Amino acid sequence: MAPRSGAQAKVAAGEPQLQAFKGVVQTAPVVYIDYWGWTSDPSGEKPYLENFLSSIGGTPWVKSVLQYGAGAPADLLKGTWSSTTAIPATPTYDDIRAEADRAAQHFGVADDLNVQIIVATPTGHSSGGFGISYCGYHGTIGLGAMPQVTYTNLPYNTDKSNCGTNVVNPGASGLLDGVSMVAGHELVESITDPLLNSWSDSNSQENADKCSWKNPQGNVTTSAGTFAVQSLWSNTTASCVLSTVPPSSPPASPTKNIRNDDGNGNETVYGTVDLGGSPGFGWIEYGTTTAYGSTVGFDPIASANTTPYQYQATGLTPGTTYHFRVHLANEAGLIASSDATFVPTGFGSANAIALSGTGNESVIGTVHLEPGTSATATLSYGTSASYGSTATVNVTANASGVAYASFYRPGLNAATTYHYKIDVSGSVHFGSGDLTFTTS
16 A cells, blocks of 8 residues: 555546456455564554454455455454564565464464565654655565465554545544554455455456545444445446445346358357446456356446346457356455357368369358357358359358258369358357468
8 A cells, every 4th residue: 555645536437347267266354463562552553453453354345356256254453462573673575474473373373365464663663765655555474384475565554644534534533543444455456466466456456456545435433343444446336435335136147159260260258137227347367278268248248137248258269168257346245157168160170072083062151150040151262362253041050050052063163262251140240250261
């Protein structure tokens, strides 16, 4: 979280959505605090921080993470520790990370993606750059037996006034605003992007970065008090929000289908989704294995109960089997379809078969359509890519979505190379691209 610089307006319109990338999130986050080297607490930050973290879980503010497939349990704070290991005057990045590793060992946590360690440094012992380039930051321990455990560097907030003091509340009541704003910022980012490879936008900003120090900002009242918080980015509303009001039930599982658009490895996944009357967003994940690795979409979906969607994956290799699944999310949570496979072929196959040696040829194409649907297939052919002659047949796909288009072309010149293409039109439009055959 960067320091505050002057008054902030709302986030600009047209901000890019968060994208899943590898999609690793904390589904059951737990938090431990390490008060490293504390001998005093002049501003009373310690009880404020513990009250905040022990009660913020499960609130509508935190529940914005549900749409990214993450968890927001009520009982986040699991323990605290006052580490007596000597602390440098200015701890380095490596010092903070090593202390987080010691804390994880103290708490006896396993190498669990859901674990967050907050290294809270005392007054007068902040890392270099505090209040200049950051107010707090999160990362992964990546040491010893704890490579997946996340940690947050949380300096003594009131040592720098530009890290949140009085941002929301005036006077003495706002002295500790920055404690909950910075701790909350790193908390939700660790939930949705724990290994720094998951939910962020095309500018590498995470869900809290996109709304940092921007309106709306406000208070959240919990069972343990009232705490200042920043808004968080919601893909569902494409805006910064202070709270979420989930619909009564999560979105229904999306359906899926494949439509072949052309012969160049461009495929469209389409289907219908049910968002339960709430707006949301969706995307597809695809790749040559069930690890997927590529995504496309992150587009808003209207709030109608049954809404069609369509996403195109480009640059695929024809003839290669791809796995894919469709994701759907709103503020109630995230759901994915089951895995399916497809082989991008565009038109399918289109082959010239010589029937005789007198220039009589059949051009046969395989067309992929939705099962049971019909289309018109048009053969264009000639001695150059300008073609010049055409023939048309109607085709209907079988239960597997395959139809065969056969064109008998008598009277062609013998021993001649012909260019041809087959285009399909109907509920879909695609073509084979230019092909050639040589008559006998």
